[in-house]
Amino acid sequence: MSQSFHTLNAEPFHYTLLTRVFGAADAPEFKRKFENSWKDLLGPVERMFLNDAGAAAALERGNIPEKAASFVTYSADRERMRRWELSADIRLVKPNTTDDRGVVEANLQSLTRDFGACIAIQLLYGQDFLDRYAQVLDDLWKFDNDIFPLMLIGVPPWTPFKIIREGIAARSRLGNQMEALYRRIDQYQKKEPVDFGADMSDISNTALDRNKIYTREDWSFRQRGVGDLAFLWGQNANTQPTLFWFLAYVYSTPGLLDRLRQEIAPYVKMSQRSPPEISSMDLTRLSRDCPQTKACLFETYRLAIDVVSIRYVERPVTIKDGLFRHELKPGTFVSAPHSTNLRDSSIYANPDEFVPDRFLKTDPESGRMSASYGNLKPWGSGAAICKGRTFAEKEIMAVGAAIISLWDISPAGGSWELPSMVPGTGVKKPVADMRVLISRRILN
Numbered sequence: 042m043s044q045s046f047h048t049l050n051a052e053p054f055h056y057t058l059l060t061r062v063f064g065a066a067d068a069p070e071f072k073r074k075f076e077n078s079w080k081d082l083l084g085p086v087e088r089m090f091l092n093d094a095g096a097a098a099a100l101e102r103g104n105i106p107e108k109a110a111s112f113v114t115y116s117a118d119r120e121r122m123r124r125w126e127l128s129a130d131i132r133l134v135k136p137n138t139t140d141d142r143g144v145v146e147a148n149l150q151s152l153t154r155d156f157g158a159c160i161a162i163q164l165l166y167g168q169d170f171l172d173r174y175a176q177v178l179d180d181l182w183k184f185d186n187d188i189f190p191l192m193l194i195g196v197p198p199w200t201p202f203k204i205i206r207e208g209i210a211a212r213s214r215l216g217n218q219m220e221a222l223y224r225r226i227d228q229y230q231k232k233e234p235v236d237f238g239a240d241m242s243d244i245s246n247t248a249l250d251r252n253k254i255y256t257r258e259d260w261s262f263r264q265r266g267v268g269d270l271a272f273l274w275g276q277n278a279n280t281q282p283t284l285f286w287f288l289a290y291v292y293s294t295p296g297l298l299d300r301l302r303q304e305i306a307p308y309v310k311m312s313q314r315s316p317p318e319i320s321s322m323d324l325t326r327l328s329r330d331c332p333q334t335k336a337c338l339f340e341t342y343r344l345a346i347d348v349v350s351i352r353y354v355e356r357p358v359t360i361k362d363g364l365f366r367h368e369l370k371p372g373t374f375v376s377a378p379h380s381t382n383l384r385d386s387s388i389y390a391n392p393d394e395f396v397p398d399r400f401l402k403t404d405p406e407s408g409r410m411s412a413s414y415g416n417l418k419p420w421g422s423g424a425a426i427c428k429g430r431t432f433a434e435k436e437i438m439a440v441g442a443a444i445i446s447l448w449d450i451s452p453a454g455g456s457w458e459l460p461s462m463v464p465g466t467g468v469k470k471p472v473a474d475m476r477v478l479i480s481r482r483i484l485n
Contacts, residue, residue, distance in 0.1 A: 049352035049375065052079055058271060062192040064216050065267040078258040085250035086272070090432035097324045099245070099432065100439050103160045106319035109443035112156060113479050115143040124171070125155035128178065134478065142316070142481050146453050148474035150285045154182070157281040157440055165276060166222060167243045174218045180211040185278050188212065189466050212270075219273065220266030226252045227262070279346075279467040280433040286345040286468070287338055287441050289475060290395045292450045293457035297337070297397075301445055304333050309446045316481045319446060328438055332401055335412040338437060340397040343389070343417055345462065345469050349378045388416065451478045 056075055060067040089095045115137040116122050122131065129152035137143025155178050163171055171177065188208030192198065198209050221236070226248060228234065229241040248269070255265045291297055308323040308330065328335070352375055360367040369375055384392040389399060400412050452458070453476035460471035 048354070048356055048358050050355050051350075051352055052076070053353040054351045054374070055079065055271075058193075059267060061195065062189060063267050063271045063274070064212055065264060071264060074258045074260055074264070078254050078260070081254050082251055082268070085247040085254075088250075089245060089247045091430065093325075093431060096432040096435045097328075099164050100324055100435055102243075103164050105160060105439050105443050106322050108156070108160060109440070109447055110318050112444060112448055113145045113147065113152070115145060123159075124178070125152060125159050128152075128155055130474075137481070142483065144478055144480045146476060146478055149289065149450070149477045150282075150471055150474045153285045153288055153444075154281040157284045157436065158277045160440065161276055161280065161436065162273070163243070165245050165273070166248060167241060167245075169240045169243075170218075170222055173237070173239065176214060177218065180214050181274065181277065183208055183211040184215060185274065185466055186470070189274075189278075190464075193466075215270050215273070216263070216266050218266075219270045220262045223252060223255070223265040223269065224262050227256070279348075280436060282465060282468040282470060283338075283341060283345060283433075284437050284440060285471075287341045287437055288444060288450070289459055290341055290344075291337055291441070291445065292477075293452075293459060294395055298445065301331075301334050301337065304331050305442045305446065309442050311446065311484060317447070317484050319443060322439065322443065324435060324439055327442055328435055331438070331442075332410045332412040333397065334438065334442065336397040336400040338434065338441075339400040339412060339414060339417060340395055343383045344395065346383070346467070347378075347465050347469050348418070348467055349376050351376045383417070447482055449480050449482050452476075453478050 056072060056079075059065040059075070065071060089099055111123050113126060113131065114121065114123055115133060116126075116131075117133040119127060126147070129147040129149075132146040134144040134146050135141070158178055158181070159171065162177070187204050188196075188211075191200075191205065191208075196205065198205065225235050225237075225239050225241060226244060228236065229244070230249060230252060235241055251269065251272075252265065255268070260268065291301060305327060308327045309319055310321045311317045312320045354369045354371050354373045354375060356371050358369045360369060382388055386392050390396075400415065400417075401410055402413055403410050460473050460475055462469035463472055464470075
């Protein structure tokens with residue numbers, strides 16, 4: 042997979058995704074537009090999502106500390122809950138008062154997944170889009186969980202099963218809303234009246250610059266909506282489930298939570314008020330100087346990722362594999378599942394256990410500890426490696442650190458039991474959500 046685009050090309054597979062999975066109409070004219078703009082459309086993504094400074098600046102705009110303070114609101118009234126609480130089956134166990142901290146019971150996977158998505162989507166498409174499209178989270182996860190894998194393997198969208206009918210309806214709503222959004226983006230850039238008087242002031246430069254490329258190649262608004270539906274899905278489908286597994290492992294591993302809280306404390310400053318809030322967060326140093334936290338993330342990747350790289354063979358290539366040689370012929374596809382060796386005991390000792398220290402190393406001269414990926418490839422490989430990897434890693438580190446700093450989480454059933462995993466679309470999914478008790482942390 043490390044070959045150049047001229048040998049192993051990801052472009053044909055991405056076109057297939059657009060037409061087979063995301064709902065674009067396959068036509069010679071659209072294929073020409075796609076081929077003329079695909080690489081250019083990656084440029085705005087790389088500036089925000091792959092560049093360290095760009096990713097950190099974007100996350101600063103996300104007001105993560107403020108939002109994390111409302112991770113749960115102790116409300117029994119859905120009208121007063123935050124957006125991310127609505128899917129988590131919140132039950133108020135004990136009200137929050139000045140004399141006693143409240144407790145809620147919730148589904149951790151749904152809560153963390155939607156919390157992360159609300160931050161990420163707002164940073165890309167603005168708060169107005171989130172507010173205007175009340176069903177976006179439900180539709181996104183229904184599309185991802187129910188029909189993405191089926192569409193990918195070629196199940197026809199007209200197949201008369203309820204799960205497909207409802208999944209296609211969710212995809213249609215997503216496409217329609219993304220199409221309407223790009224109409225508004227285009228109006229905003231042309232200084233025309235914007236539909237509904239929508240506030241476009243916090244639309245990201247990534248979306249604005251992608252629209253310029255869409256306009257240059259004469260993509261219709263429908264095609265723009267489908268093109269960025271793929272982007273919306275890619276921004277959230279793997280990152281938010283990984284955030285859940287990261288927090289599940291951190292809170293359930295004895296002694297680990299205290300270690301991480303101690304490590305991140307210099308970079309996540311807490312106020313002295315009651316309850317404490319995050320007064321500042323140094324995203325750069327959090328990512329650079331917290332090796333134990335980062336090692337926990339790497340170990341989460343190892344246990345949870347389910348990534349497959351797929352390429353189209355443009356010209357003959359020979360792959361050496363020990364004593365074997367594989368001849369790849371032009372016109373064929375090759376796939377590389379990156380999770381097949383992640384539970385191999387010859388590579389990772391105790392492969393089914395969560396052991397983040399396996400990714401830590403200490404410099405013998407300076408004594409400085411660091412976390413290293415080693416052989417781990419959670420983002421794929423080669424020229425088409427995930428363009429959002431820097432942003433995703435920083436987002437999980439930042440959101441995870443904020444929640445760890447502010448909230449105590451314990452199992453609702455009295456003892457930790459993590460759910461079994463089933464294959465996902467890039468990250469394994471839990472077979473069932475995990476009920477937990479959540480309360481505000483009290484600083485000693």
